[in-house]
Amino acid sequence: MNATTTSPLLEVRDLCVDYDVGGALAWRRRALRVVRGISFTIAPGETYGLVGESGSGKSTTGRAILRLADVSAGTITFAGSDIVGLGRTAPLSYRGAVQAVYQDPVGSLNPRHRVGQAVTDALARHGVTDRTERRRRAAAAFEQVGLGTEHLTRLPSELSGGQLQRVAIARALVLSPRLVVCDEAVSALDLSTQAQILDLLRDRQAETGVSYLFITHDLGVVRHIAHQVGVLRAGELVEQGTTSRVLDAPSHEYTKKLLAASLSPHPAGRESRRAARIAARGGVAA
Amino acid sequence: MRTALRQPTALFAVVVVTVVVVVAIAAPLIAPYAPEAKDFTAPLSGPTAAHPLGTDDLGGDLLSQLIHAARTALLVAVGSVVVAMLIGVPLGLVLGYRGGWYDRIGSRGLDIADALPGLMIGFVVIAILGQGMAVLILAIGLVFCMNFARLTRAITLTERNKGYVESARVSGLNAPRILFSQVLPNLAGPLVVQAAVFLGSAIKVEAALSFLGLGLGDEQPSWGGMLGFATQHTADHPEMALAPGIAICVTVLAFSLLGDTINDTLSGSRMRRTKILGRVLLDGDGARSGSADAALPPASAGTDDGPVGPDTGSVEDSAGEPVLAVRHADIVADRPDGGVVRLVHDASLTVRRGEILGLLGESGSGKSMLAKAILGLLPAGVRLAGGAITLNGTELTDRSPAQLAALRGTGMGVVFQNPQANLSPVHTVGRQLTDVVRAHDATISKEAARSRAADLLDLVGVDDPERRLDQYPYQFSGGMAQRVAIAVALVGEPDLLILDEATSALDVTTQAQVLDLVLDLRDRLGMAVVNITHDLGVAAETCDRVTVLLRGEVVETGDVHTVFDHPRHEYTARLIAAHPGVDDDAPGLGTHDQRKVEHA
Numbered sequence: 001m002n003a004t005t006t007s008p009l010l011e012v013r014d015l016c017v018d019y020d021v022g023g024a025l026a027w028r029r030r031a032l033r034v035v036r037g038i039s040f041t042i043a044p045g046e047t048y049g050l051v052g053e054s055g056s057g058k059s060t061t062g063r064a065i066l067r068l069a070d071v072s073a074g075t076i077t078f079a080g081s082d083i084v085g086l087g088r089t090a091p092l093s094y095r096g097a098v099q100a101v102y103q104d105p106v107g108s109l110n111p112r113h114r115v116g117q118a119v120t121d122a123l124a125r126h127g128v129t130d131r132t133e134r135r136r137r138a139a140a141a142f143e144q145v146g147l148g149t150e151h152l153t154r155l156p157s158e159l160s161g162g163q164l165q166r167v168a169i170a171r172a173l174v175l176s177p178r179l180v181v182c183d184e185a186v187s188a189l190d191l192s193t194q195a196q197i198l199d200l201l202r203d204r205q206a207e208t209g210v211s212y213l214f215i216t217h218d219l220g221v222v223r224h225i226a227h228q229v230g231v232l233r234a235g236e237l238v239e240q241g242t243t244s245r246v247l248d249a250p251s252h253e254y255t256k257k258l259l260a261a262s263l264s265p266h267p268a269g270r271e272s273r274r275a276a277r278i279a280a281r282g283g284v285a286a
Numbered sequence: 287m288r289t290a291l292r293q294p295t296a297l298f299a300v301v302v303v304t305v306v307v308v309v310a311i312a313a314p315l316i317a318p319y320a321p322e323a324k325d326f327t328a329p330l331s332g333p334t335a336a337h338p339l340g341t342d343d344l345g346g347d348l349l350s351q352l353i354h355a356a357r358t359a360l361l362v363a364v365g366s367v368v369v370a371m372l373i374g375v376p377l378g379l380v381l382g383y384r385g386g387w388y389d390r391i392g393s394r395g396l397d398i399a400d401a402l403p404g405l406m407i408g409f410v411v412i413a414i415l416g417q418g419m420a421v422l423i424l425a426i427g428l429v430f431c432m433n434f435a436r437l438t439r440a441i442t443l444t445e446r447n448k449g450y451v452e453s454a455r456v457s458g459l460n461a462p463r464i465l466f467s468q469v470l471p472n473l474a475g476p477l478v479v480q481a482a483v484f485l486g487s488a489i490k491v492e493a494a495l496s497f498l499g500l501g502l503g504d505e506q507p508s509w510g511g512m513l514g515f516a517t518q519h520t521a522d523h524p525e526m527a528l529a530p531g532i533a534i535c536v537t538v539l540a541f542s543l544l545g546d547t548i549n550d551t552l553s554g555s556r557m558r559r560t561k562i563l564g565r566v567l568l569d570g571d572g573a574r575s576g577s578a579d580a581a582l583p584p585a586s587a588g589t590d591d592g593p594v595g596p597d598t599g600s601v602e603d604s605a606g607e608p609v610l611a612v613r614h615a616d617i618v619a620d621r622p623d624g625g626v627v628r629l630v631h632d633a634s635l636t637v638r639r640g641e642i643l644g645l646l647g648e649s650g651s652g653k654s655m656l657a658k659a660i661l662g663l664l665p666a667g668v669r670l671a672g673g674a675i676t677l678n679g680t681e682l683t684d685r686s687p688a689q690l691a692a693l694r695g696t697g698m699g700v701v702f703q704n705p706q707a708n709l710s711p712v713h714t715v716g717r718q719l720t721d722v723v724r725a726h727d728a729t730i731s732k733e734a735a736r737s738r739a740a741d742l743l744d745l746v747g748v749d750d751p752e753r754r755l756d757q758y759p760y761q762f763s764g765g766m767a768q769r770v771a772i773a774v775a776l777v778g779e780p781d782l783l784i785l786d787e788a789t790s791a792l793d794v795t796t797q798a799q800v801l802d803l804v805l806d807l808r809d810r811l812g813m814a815v816v817n818i819t820h821d822l823g824v825a826a827e828t829c830d831r832v833t834v835l836l837r838g839e840v841v842e843t844g845d846v847h848t849v850f851d852h853p854r855h856e857y858t859a860r861l862i863a864a865h866p867g868v869d870d871d872a873p874g875l876g877t878h879d880q881r882k883v884e885h886a
Contacts, residue, residue: 053793053794053795053796054764066456068452068456092458095456095457095458096458098456099456099457100452100453102449102452102453103449104449107448107449107450108448108449108450108452108453109450109453110450110454110468110472111450111472112471112472112474113468113471118450118453121454121457121459122457122458125457125458125459125460125463126457126458171453172456175457190648190649190820191648191820191821191822191861191864191865192648192864194864217793217794218794219794220823220865257795258794258795260798261795261798261799262794262798262823263794263797263798263821263823263827264823264826264827265822265823265826265862265865266826266850266862267827267829267846267850268847268850270826270827273827274802274805274827277798277802281799
């Protein structure tokens with residue numbers, strides 16, 4: 001967590017991502033800039049929380065880092081090497097080093113495959129040729145995320161949301177990645193399950209030193225897991241810094257507004273919070 | 287599949303297809319003569335004892351030809367569908383997966399191919415390559431391959447955006463691997479259906495080509511060829527056309543129906559199992575184990591006089607008549623085997639005027655079922671098995687659907703989670719609001735209805751209501767659309783407003799605004815509000831009292847401050863501890879380790 005003394009694992013500089021919008025005809029199309037020149041770094045073993053509301057470009061940033069969205073301008077440097085100039089397909093070594101966990105645990109697993117296959121397929125692609133070795137490592141990965149070997153042969157429809165998210169984490173971690181992009185990874189889960197998954201991610205980080213880019217709209221989740229936080233609005237980073245600094249002493253108006261809108265999990269003082277919200281809107285009740 | 291076979295059409299399809307397949311395989315055993323055997327003593331005999339269907343002009347037995355022609359028909363049909371799939375499926379996979387220019391050019395190609403009549407393609411292929419079984423299979427395969435490509439492309443386009451494909455890409459799987467091992471298995475169902483239908487169509491096309499003399503040579507018996515032969519002798523032997531004609535019609539029809547049957551079976555079983563029963567049974571298991579758990583306190587917290595305050599069982603004693611009272615409600619789902627699954631067990635709650643009651647629970651806790659029971663909107667197969675629900679002292683449980691519908695308009699309003707789904711996308715917001723206004727007051731003039739609609743929009747904080755009335759729902763942001771949904775719920779000036787996860791899909795800033803609107807409306811209109819949520823923050827911020835549901839049972843009810851400060855039930859305490867709050871300590875490990883102990 002000593003970001004100042006170690007060189008960053010991931011360095012994003014002036015990143016811009018455009019989406020094509022408009023008709024099917026080439027001359028009607030125009031570029032919509034959804035990420036507008038953002039810069040941040042993630043140190044090894046650190047969690048960077050990227051917060052913002054829907055449409056702020058936070059998921060697109062994650063996709064650009066995963067090489068799933070084309071970068072229009074700016075650089076992304078991973079472990080000292082540029083990954084924007086890699087061309088259309090990312091090399092396998094990068095695929096192994098950067099993994100992802102998504103919001104929808106049901107959708108992120110093939111409904112027709114036994115869940116263990118998600119893990120063994122990834123291993124097979126990354127050069128583990130021996131079938132027994134793949135099984136052994138899949139079983140070990142399942143154990144690390146709190147699942148049993150009996151779960152390996154289940155279909156996704158036979159597992160709960162929390163269990164499926166554990167499978168997704170096992171798939172991401174089995175290749176010993178250095179960075180995992182968690183895109184709203186706990187947002188679809190029930191509260192008690194959410195806490196368990198966050199704890200699991202932190203435990204794995206403490207053990208393996210993996211870094212997380214944690215994309216979420218939930219400031220409570222960020223407070224719980226991130227060391228650094230960036231606040232994204234309309235494709236721009238309006239504020240970033242250590243979690244406690246940004247959430248306890250926000251300097252940007254938008255961060256303050258987000259914090260004021262976040263609901264406290266306790267009713268104490270809610271009248272004054274409501275009054276503050278109304279005042280911030282210029283005295284309009286709603 | 288067994289249930290599908292109870293349908294007469296499905297049974298017909300399966301029987302006919304089976305008969306055709308058996309006849310085709312066993313043709314040499316069944317047919318009285320070899321197909322090329324000639325009885326030169328009896329050319330064009332007409333039906334006789336030796337030749338039930340008669341003979342052709344050289345004395346060949348028509349029944350034997352008909353039986354052997356089944357072989358030809360199936361061989362050509364299966365062959366051509368295999369060819370069509372071998373060409374079409376990979377093409378569709380690539381177009382759908384690559385997208386962009388590949389897809390744009392490829393799709394135009396498919397459109398062009400579609401514009402060509404199928405038979406024409408067949409003619410051209412046969413004209414170039416000459417007659418023969420292989421050429422015929424190729425020709426018919428080419429006719430159908432575009433349909434397979436189109437179907438595959440469409441499904442691949444939707445599958446491509448699903449999480450598991452993206453996850454496979456992140457794992458480093460290459461495109462062929464993703465297409466054939468990840469996407470293709472999900473295409474199997476639709477492709478099988480399409481293949482069954484095209485088997486029938488291929489038989490039809492084969493018959494047409496053979497009828498025209500372009501299919502197979504005379505030495506190869508085929509239904510189309512027999513039909514062609516019969517037309518030359520319609521004057522003296524009109525009955526000769528009957529047998530091959532019926533064979534073609536019945537077989538083609540049977541394959542089409544088989545496709546429908548497979549389709550129904552696939553979609554039906556999948557929907558039933560995962561969407562309804564799976565969910566219901568899952569909940570039910572929880573509910574049963576919950577009720578069996580003796581450690582749980584009794585469902586109604588009102589039965590003991592703790593410091594919890596006014597409560598469900600003692601409604602009559604507390605100040606003010608409740609707007610809504612649910613007493614000892616049991617909600618069950620009927621199982622196909624005749625048993626029932628308990629979804630909600632012995633649940634009681636009350637809401638008074640001007641009060642916001644939070645109904646707090648995780649997914650599967652039965653909170654939405656309880657809301658649907660109050661609204662009289664329980665899904666088919668789910669019913670209220672016991673207990674009473676009263677609105678302003680009036681019993682709701684023995685109402686007819688029509689009476690309930692009237693009450694839903696005036697007595698209670700509801701707002702669901704997805705605001706866009708609450709509004710019809712094809713009508714303006716004004717039209718939808720005025721429709722509801724006029725449904726409540728048939729005598730109101732159009733202008734008055736419109737001005738009332740504008741007032742309502744103003745009430746829920748939509749700026750410039752006059753202009754917004756003429757806009758469509760898609761022109762509203764999520765928060766604004768939810769305000770409109772609230773306005774619709776308020777038209778009948780209801781005493782009770784039910785919010786079913788109404789702010790869960792909204793961004794935090796928008797959520798806070800909509801919740802403030804609800805608080806403001808409660809203050810101004812004095813409504814009773816039931817706020818159903820899984821979000822502790824929503825409950826803490828807005829509710830006066832909270833009822834906590836766990837696996838279909840009420841585990842705790844009380845004043846919001848009491849419940850959050852001194853949760854009486856272990857589950858509530860765990861929920862509150864699990865909440866990753868904004869006010870927690872920064873990644874301090876205190877709460878973390880504590881939770882780990884609890885989960886262990």
